[in-house]
Each structure stands twice: as C-alpha cells, then as structure tokens.
Amino acid sequence: MSKQETECWASSHPPGGRTCYRVVMWLAESVDRQMLDACRRTRAEIVKRMQQAGGRGARGVLSEAQRELQTLNRSICRAAFAFSTRAQGVRVGELRAALRSDAGVLGYRLGGTAAEVWLELVDEEGVGEHIARWQHALPDVSWCAESIVEQVSSQDVADMQQEAHAAGAECAEETAEDAAEFSHTTVLLEETTAALRAAKGKVMVDATLGGGGHSERLLQAGASVWGIDQDPAARAAARRRLVGYGEQMHVLAGNFRHIKTLLHSNGVDAVDGVLADLGISSPQVDTAERGFSFMTEGPLDMRMDPMLPRSAADIVNEASETELADILWQYGEERASRAIARRIVQQRGHGRIATTTQLASIISSVLPRRGRQHPATRSFQALRIAVNDELGALDDLLSSGLSLLRSGGRMAIITFHSLEDRKVKQFFERVTRPEIDRPEWPQPRPNPEYSARSITRKPTIPGAAEVTANPRSRSAKLRVIEKL
Numbered sequence: 001m002s003k004q005e006t007e008c009w010a011s012s013h014p015p016g017g018r019t020c021y022r023v024v025m026w027l028a029e030s031v032d033r034q035m036l037d038a039c040r041r042t043r044a045e046i047v048k049r050m051q052q053a054g055g056r057g058a059r060g061v062l063s064e065a066q067r068e069l070q071t072l073n074r075s076i077c078r079a080a081f082a083f084s085t086r087a088q089g090v091r092v093g094e095l096r097a098a099l100r101s102d103a104g105v106l107g108y109r110l111g112g113t114a115a116e117v118w119l120e121l122v123d124e125e126g127v128g129e130h131i132a133r134w135q136h137a138l139p140d141v142s143w144c145a146e147s148i149v150e151q152v153s154s155q156d157v158a159d160m161q162q163e164a165h166a167a168g169a170e171c172a173e174e175t176a177e178d179a180a181e182f183s184h185t186t187v188l189l190e191e192t193t194a195a196l197r198a199a200k201g202k203v204m205v206d207a208t209l210g211g212g213g214h215s216e217r218l219l220q221a222g223a224s225v226w227g228i229d230q231d232p233a234a235r236a237a238a239r240r241r242l243v244g245y246g247e248q249m250h251v252l253a254g255n256f257r258h259i260k261t262l263l264h265s266n267g268v269d270a271v272d273g274v275l276a277d278l279g280i281s282s283p284q285v286d287t288a289e290r291g292f293s294f295m296t297e298g299p300l301d302m303r304m305d306p307m308l309p310r311s312a313a314d315i316v317n318e319a320s321e322t323e324l325a326d327i328l329w330q331y332g333e334e335r336a337s338r339a340i341a342r343r344i345v346q347q348r349g350h351g352r353i354a355t356t357t358q359l360a361s362i363i364s365s366v367l368p369r370r371g372r373q374h375p376a377t378r379s380f381q382a383l384r385i386a387v388n389d390e391l392g393a394l395d396d397l398l399s400s401g402l403s404l405l406r407s408g409g410r411m412a413i414i415t416f417h418s419l420e421d422r423k424v425k426q427f428f429e430r431v432t433r434p435e436i437d438r439p440e441w442p443q444p445r446p447n448p449e450y451s452a453r454s455i456t457r458k459p460t461i462p463g464a465a466e467v468t469a470n471p472r473s474r475s476a477k478l479r480v481i482e483k484l
C-alpha cells in the first residue's frame with residue numbers, strides 16, 4: 001500500500017492530567033460494510049469476555065481481550081485511512097478549523113476519508129459531544145455512525161505530540177493548502193493529450209500530477225484519471241483544482257517508480273494511457289524554502305517528497321569528495337566536477353553548508369560565469385537528480401508503465417534535459433525494435449523486448465508561441481509509444 005495521505009498536527013499544550021481519548025471517525029463508505037459488521041460482532045464478543053474476565057478479576061484474559069480489541073480497532077483505522085487517497089472526501093480545511101478551535105484537542109491525523117483525534121476532556125462535555133461538533137463542521141458529509149473511542153494515557157498523547165512535531169514534514173499538506181496559489185503552466189498540453197487519445201471509458205495515469213494541468217484536460221476528454229505525485233503541495237493543489245470531477249479523478253501519494261503497486265493496490269490492473277511530465281514544477285522552483293533554486297536564499301533541501309531521508313544539504317555535507325564529484329559529473333555533466341567537489345569539501349571544514357546561496361557562491365568561486373548560464377546551474381541539477389533518484393525512478397516508471405498498459409494503450413513522456421531524454425529514447429528504441437542484430441550473428445534475431453510501436457519518430461517540441469509564452473517549456477521533448 002502506498003504511503004498514506006495524511007496531515008498531522010499537535011497542539012503546543014501537553015496533556016493536563018485529565019482523561020485522554022483517541023478517537024477515530026471515518027466516512028461511511030470508506031470502510032467496507034461487511035468488514036464493519038464482522039468487526040462489530042467480534043468487538044461485542046471481546047467486550048463480553050472482558051466484562052466476564054473483569055468480574056472474575058482474571059487479569060490475563062482481560063489484557064488479552066484488550067489487545068485483541070486494539071488490533072481490531074487498528075484494522076478498522078487502517079481501512080478507513082487506506083481509502084484516503086480518493087480525491088473526494090473530508091474537506092481538510094473545514095475539519096482542521098473545527099479541531100483546532102476545540103480546546104480539548106491535543107493533536108490529530110487527517111486523511112481524505114478519516115480522522116484520528118487525540119482528545120482530553122477539559123470541561124463538562126463528553127466524547128460524543130466533541131465528535132458531534134467536529135462532524136457538524138462538514139454537515140453534508142456522511143460520517144459512519146460509529147467511531148473508535150479508546151482511553152489512552154497522558155504518556156501516549158505526549159508521545160503522539162512529539163511524533164507529530166518531529167514529522168514536521170508531514171504537515172506539508174496543510175502548509176501547502178495555506179500557501180499561495182500553485183501556479184504552473186502546463187507544457188505541450190494539446191500535443192500530449194491528443195497523443196494519449198483520452199476519451200470516455202478510458203483509464204489514464206498521470207504519473208506527475210503537479211498542479212493537475214494535464215489531468216484536467218484528460219478528464220475534460222472524459223477519461224478517468226489516476227494522478228500520482230510525491231509532493232504533498234502538488235497533490236493538495238491538484239485536489240483543489242480537480243475536486244469537481246469527483247470519482248473520475250483519484251489522487252495517489254507516492255513515487256511513480258511504484259506505479260504498478262500503487263494502481264494494483266487500488267484495484268487497477270491495466271490502463272489505456274500513462275503520462276509523465278518529468279522534473280519539477282514551477283512552484284517547487286519558486287518556493288525558496290524548498291531549496292531547489294540558487295537564485296533565492298533557502299535551506300539546501302531539494303526533496304520533492306519531504307519524507308525522503310536525504311536532503312541536498314546531507315549530500316553536500318556528508319558525501320566523500322569522490323562521491324560528490326561523481327554526482328556532479330554523472331547527473332550534471334559538469335566538467336569542473338572535481339574542482340567543485342574539492343572546494344565544497346574545503347569549505348565544509350569551516351562549518352555546515354546549509355543554504356542554496358552558500359553553495360551557489362562556493363561553486364561560483366571555482367567557476368566564473370560564462371555566457372547566460374549561472375555557474376551553479378549544472379551542479380544544482382545534479383544534486384536534485386541525486387536527492388530524488390530521478391533517473392532510477394524513471395527507469396522503473398518506463399518498464400512498469402509499459403507493462404501496465406493494455407494493448408493499444410499509449411505512454412507519453414515529456415523530458416527536460418538530455419539525461420532524461422536519452423533514457424526515454426533508448427528505452428523506446430529497445431521496445432519498438434522487432435529484431436536485434438549483432439555483427440557476430442549471421443542474421444537478425446527476434447527482439448524479446450519488442451512490445452510497442454513508436455508514435456513520435458522524432459520528439460515533439462513546443463512551438464515558438466509556447467516558448468515565448470512559457471520560456472520554461474523551451475527544453476521540453478515529448479516522446480510517445482503504443483503498446484502492441
């Protein structure tokens with residue numbers, strides 16, 4: 001199952017010593033009715049056993065039944081949150097406001113179709129009244145009539161608060177929703193959607209959802225779309241933009257390298273189109289805090305998925321000189337890779353290199369500016385590719401994406417630099433060649449990988465008007481194949 005789409009928050013107040021509860025509530029349709037009925041029966045049995053055991057003071061039985069009950073509750077909770085990748089569901093903003101304005105709420109986790117809340121009873125109200133008030137924040141949503149309510153210790157709550165604070169990145173969804181408008185101009189929009197032949201009844205995967213520009217056009221053509229993005233800010237923006245399409249649009253959190261698993265775990269075994277518009281979106285580059293740009297001061301981060309373990313700063317400060325030089329050379333084709341790596345290692349002897357502008361000026365001190373390109377351009381591209389393992393993910397996407405296509409389905413990939421384009425071109429050539437030949441063979445042999453035909457003999461590139469209107473599109477190249 002993919003990483004769940006959740007927003008975590010904890011109040012700055014620790015529990016005040018009153019009784020605390022963990023409450024899980026979910027949308028009616030998000031947990032299968034049969035599962036709920038089975039759980040209800042099992043729960044009733046467990047509660048009966050607990051009562052009997054409690055009466056006789058049989059501690060072992062009591063704690064075993066309690067454990068069983070917790071396991072059961074956890075499985076319902078998992079099911080409720082597992083559904084959370086659906087585009088429609090809890091409108092996080094409204095529920096968030098209701099929870100945060102409730103003095104008893106010490107923290108929460110919100111998904112698209114479920115909420116887990118940590119509550120301390122601070123006044124005369126009971127748990128049920130709190131739940132009713134939270135649910136009332138979304139009066140037109142059909143909540144399941146029952147909820148999980150478990151008494152928890154203050155220590156459990158304190159641990160949860162610590163976890164939520166530590167996982168600050170998980171709150172990115174919320175920050176993203178609050179953030180300024182997500183503005184990304186979609187590249188090669190008409191060319192891509194025409195190549196994919198989107199129509200009613202077709203199922204498409206937009207593996208790089210971004211702000212939802214391509215997805216929107218596919219939806220308008222009548223297709224249903226599964227949109228994947230590893231960036232919570234992008235997913236939040238796309239959700240907002242595409243919410244009107246209801247069940248026609250599904251948003252999935254994760255890396256497109258897991259495209260098959262992501263789709264399979266949502267019951268989709270084959271699709272009619274796979275689209276990837278590679279690289280980063282304009283808001284990612286333009287948001288200084290994301291650390292992608294050497295033009296603005298920001299933390300040296302560059303993670304598209306804020307939960308990735310290694311940021312650009314970790315690489316710059318911890319990789320060996322050889323590793324650094326290899327990254328700059330392989331992913332940036334930077335000819336001064338060794339000199340830059342040497343200077344970085346010297347500089348980090350004076351303290352951690354923490355910001356984008358710090359790194360940019362170190363690179364500029366090795367490499368004077370020549371022409372229009374900033375000396376740090378290639379190194380920043382290289383680090384970004386390394387942090388996000390972009391080329392490894394692309395390899396996985398190409399092979400998994402093709403195997404996910406049904407016969408006649410198409411894969412359209414837009415690249416923005418030569419390393420990506422080379423990979424796509426070579427992969428497409430490999431799978432569209434009926435035969436392979438080698439000088440040592442007397443005659444060509446059938447190609448075991450032959451499974452597609454080429455739709456774009458040469459890559460499609462943006463016209464002059466598009467480049468003028470959106471200069472970032474200038475290096476875009478679209479290649480398309482069709483599954484045999």
Ligand SMILES: C[S@@+](CC[C@H](N)C(=O)[O-])C[C@H]1O[C@@H](n2cnc3c(N)ncnc32)[C@H](O)[C@@H]1O
Pocket residue numbers: 184185186187207208209210211212213214215228229230231234254255256257277278279280281304393
């Ligand atoms: C160029 S933008 C896509 C813009 C989109 N086509 C639109 O029109 O709004 C690329 C998006 O792909 C996402 N992305 C890049 N690599 C990814 C990966 N390996 N897995 C999932 N998402 C990825 C980025 O986070 C970014 O939001």
